[in-house]
Amino acid sequence: MSLAGDSDAGAAPAGTLYLVPNTLDFGMPEPLPALTDALPLGVVQRAARLRHWVAENAKTTRAFLKRVAAIEPLIAPLQEMSIVELPRPRKGAGATRTPTNVAPLLEPAHLGHDIGLISEAGLPAVADPGAALVRAAHSAGLRVVSLAGPSSMLLALAASGLNGQSFAFVGYLPADPAARGGRIRELEATSRRNGQTQLMIETPYRNAALLDALLAHLGATTELSVSWGLTLPSGATRTDRVAAWRARPTRLPPDVPAIFALLAT
Amino acid sequence: MSLAGDSDAGAAPAGTLYLVPNTLDFGMPEPLPALTDALPLGVVQRAARLRHWVAENAKTTRAFLKRVAAIEPLIAPLQEMSIVELPRPRKGAGATRTPTNVAPLLEPAHLGHDIGLISEAGLPAVADPGAALVRAAHSAGLRVVSLAGPSSMLLALAASGLNGQSFAFVGYLPADPAARGGRIRELEATSRRNGQTQLMIETPYRNAALLDALLAHLGATTELSVSWGLTLPSGATRTDRVAAWRARPTRLPPDVPAIFALLAT
Numbered sequence: 001m002s003l004a005g006d007s008d009a010g011a012a013p014a015g016t017l018y019l020v021p022n023t024l025d026f027g028m029p030e031p032l033p034a035l036t037d038a039l040p041l042g043v044v045q046r047a048a049r050l051r052h053w054v055a056e057n058a059k060t061t062r063a064f065l066k067r068v069a070a071i072e073p074l075i076a077p078l079q080e081m082s083i084v085e086l087p088r089p090r091k092g093a094g095a096t097r098t099p100t101n102v103a104p105l106l107e108p109a110h111l112g113h114d115i116g117l118i119s120e121a122g123l124p125a126v127a128d129p130g131a132a133l134v135r136a137a138h139s140a141g142l143r144v145v146s147l148a149g150p151s152s153m154l155l156a157l158a159a160s161g162l163n164g165q166s167f168a169f170v171g172y173l174p175a176d177p178a179a180r181g182g183r184i185r186e187l188e189a190t191s192r193r194n195g196q197t198q199l200m201i202e203t204p205y206r207n208a209a210l211l212d213a214l215l216a217h218l219g220a221t222t223e224l225s226v227s228w229g230l231t232l233p234s235g236a237t238r239t240d241r242v243a244a245w246r247a248r249p250t251r252l253p254p255d256v257p258a259i260f261a262l263l264a265t
Numbered sequence: 266m267s268l269a270g271d272s273d274a275g276a277a278p279a280g281t282l283y284l285v286p287n288t289l290d291f292g293m294p295e296p297l298p299a300l301t302d303a304l305p306l307g308v309v310q311r312a313a314r315l316r317h318w319v320a321e322n323a324k325t326t327r328a329f330l331k332r333v334a335a336i337e338p339l340i341a342p343l344q345e346m347s348i349v350e351l352p353r354p355r356k357g358a359g360a361t362r363t364p365t366n367v368a369p370l371l372e373p374a375h376l377g378h379d380i381g382l383i384s385e386a387g388l389p390a391v392a393d394p395g396a397a398l399v400r401a402a403h404s405a406g407l408r409v410v411s412l413a414g415p416s417s418m419l420l421a422l423a424a425s426g427l428n429g430q431s432f433a434f435v436g437y438l439p440a441d442p443a444a445r446g447g448r449i450r451e452l453e454a455t456s457r458r459n460g461q462t463q464l465m466i467e468t469p470y471r472n473a474a475l476l477d478a479l480l481a482h483l484g485a486t487t488e489l490s491v492s493w494g495l496t497l498p499s500g501a502t503r504t505d506r507v508a509a510w511r512a513r514p515t516r517l518p519p520d521v522p523a524i525f526a527l528l529a530t
Contacts, residue, residue: 019423024413037307038413042299126422126429135426138504146420148289148303148496150413157391158284159411161400164391168433168461196433231413239403 012112017137019117019124020047021149022064024231024257026121027204035067038231043147048072050116052108053083056129060120082108086129103136110140121257123151127171127201152230153199156259159237160197160225163263167197173210184217191222192264199261207252210260215249218242218262226250228258277377282402284382284389285312286414287329289496289522291386292469300332303496308412313337315381317373318348321394325385347373351394368401375405386522388416392436392466417495418464421524424502425462425490428528432462438475449482456487457529464526472523473516480514483507483527491515493523 023038035044047068055061061083065074074081084105109115117124117133123146124130137144153169170187174180187198202210207228214224220243229235238250252258288303300309312333320326326348330339339346349370374380382389382398388411389395402409418434435452439445452463467475472493479489485508494500503515517523 019420034307036305038305040301040303041306042302123419123423125426126419128429130423131426131429133426134424135504138426138502144424144426144502145500146424146492146495146502148415148420151416151419154388154391154416154419155284155411155413158388158395159399159409161390161396161398161403161409164393164396165436166434169431171430227411230411235410237403237409237411239400 014142015052015109015112015114016143016145017106017109017115017117017134018046018050019130019134019144019146020050021123021147022060022119022121023067024121024150024152024155026060026257027255028229028232032067033232035071038150040148041071043149044068045072046147047116049075050114051076051081052113052115053081054105054115054117054130054133055083055085056119056124058083058085061118064118086133088129102133103140105133106137106140106142109137109142121152123149126151127153127169150231152227152257152259153201155230156225156227156237156261157197157199159227159230160239160261162197162223162225162239162261163195164197166195167199167261169199171200172202173200173213177213180213181217184214188218188222188262188264191262195263197261197263199259201257201259204255204257207256207258208254211250211252214260214262215242215246219264220246222262222264225261226252226258227261228252229256230259232256279407280317280374280377280379281408281410282371282374282380282382282399283311283315284395284399284409284411285315286388286412287325287384287386288332289386289415289417289420291325291522292520293494293497297332298497300336303415305413306336308414309333310337311412312381314340315379316341316346317378317380318346319370319380319382319395319398320348320350321384321389323348323350326383329383351398353394367398368405370398371402371405371407374402374407386417388414391416392418392434415496417492417522417524418466420495421490421492421502421526422462422464424492424495425504425526427462427488427490427504427526428460429462431460432464432526434464436465437467438465438478442478445478446482449479453483453487453527453529456527460528462526462528464524466522466524469520469522472521473519475525476515476517479525479527480507480511484529485511487527487529490526491517491523492526493517494521495524497521
């Protein structure tokens with residue numbers, strides 16, 4: 001809460017780290033939905049006033065800022081913006097626990113400038129890189145503000161009709177078929193034991209394979225929900241028992257982001 | 266995906282169940298932030314076109330629709346809207362699994378009308394009633410669409426800087442002090458074992474008591490994050506190790522919604 005370091009008489013107050021939500025239409029074909037179908041106008045206006053950015057991907061951040069500029073004038077021309085990419089995340093559980101190497105990215109805030117943190121899609125630092133930067137900001141005593149925006153996981157959970165009082169997001173499943181099958185049965189057991197909805201994601205081109213694996217390994221009475229193309233006109237959600245999915249399969253569209261959720265009873 | 270029942274020649278196509286996000290300023294003193302600081306304009310416009318509502322609370326739904334009307338004309342005068350309240354949720358894990366009693370609330374959709382489902386704050390059916398209605402909609406073959414909006418849990422998770430690749434939301438902790446302490450130690454063990462951030466909520470007037478309990482029962486090196494007043498100008502997030510919280514306590518503002526997150530390493 002307090003600002004780090006001594007306050008020199010002439011020093012500017014430290015800047016804030018704003019977590020800026022992106023739309024959920026990353027990688028989708030044009031025309032994209034209007035930015036104001038996915039993000040609050042107040043958030044778009046706040047984004048337009050930020051000159052310093054830390055991004056999962058600089059190119060998609062510039063594309064985002066062009067969409068912002070169509071609604072609200074940017075504080076500076078795009079080519080004068082500072083857009084620094086986050087280091088590529090390391091795989092594994094330790095990835096979010098080594099914040100030291102990202103602390104230099106917060107330097108503009110120590111000089112009094114607000115910083116925007118942004119992902120390719122959805123909320124930064126959730127199922128996406130950026131948590132280490134946020135943790136480093138707290139360690140440095142900087143103010144951190146999440147701006148309101150959509151999370152595909154939570155929109156999928158709401159649309160599933162499965163238990164929204166207790167749920168877990170477990171990220172990606174193993175790629176190896178045997179390990180994947182074991183993990184699916186483990187998640188089903190956890191769901192049954194805790195009455196807890198289990199949410200997972202997959203790289204879009206593997207969505208059909210993940211659905212096949214879920215239908216192969218889950219019990220017939222387990223409920224399975226798949227949401228795809230959330231916030232897009234073509235988006236849809238199907239929730240059914242596994243037995244019904246097997247009897248009447250749904251072919252997931254290729255290359256469209258999807259979220260999978262299961263609840264065992 | 267397909268509509269239930271036979272399609273009579275003259276029957277209207279079935280309506281869609283829209284999950285309409287609400288703002289996160291429920292119960293906060295006036296003046297409230299602008300609706301467009303929290304919700305996309307496209308979502309506000311969609312809400313203005315809905316005449317049939319199923320709500321956690323009819324009174325707060327009318328207040329929401331008044332805020333909508335200040336931006337976009339409503340399809341009908343407020344007193345002509347149909348606003349039906351959800352049955353009060355039963356406590357316990359079985360609450361989301363008895364959808365039969367809510368199916369009649371979907372009757373307008375079978376007659377061709379779209380329905381809006383809305384909570385007092387945030388996304389419907391997530392840490393809130395409504396999941397049973399959504400599940401019943403899937404069973405009836407109705408289309409279900411989540412509209413983009415903020416979830417306080419996910420905004421808090423993003424702002425925490427804790428692990429956003431694996432997390433669980435566990436709802437409320439037990440009120441009994443002994444049971445609460447045991448549950449806190451259990452959540453800490455789960456977090457350590459799975460590298461999984463654990464998120465929980467509390468009724469605002471009990472926030473200070475929950476913080477005291479967390480500081481009493483968690484290990485000194487466990488990371489604890491508290492976000493309060495999310496999306497409000499006075500909102501803030503503190504993330505620190507438990508030892509630092511104990512050395513330098515934060516007094517949470519009374520009557521402001523808060524989200525608690527812990528990660529044990």
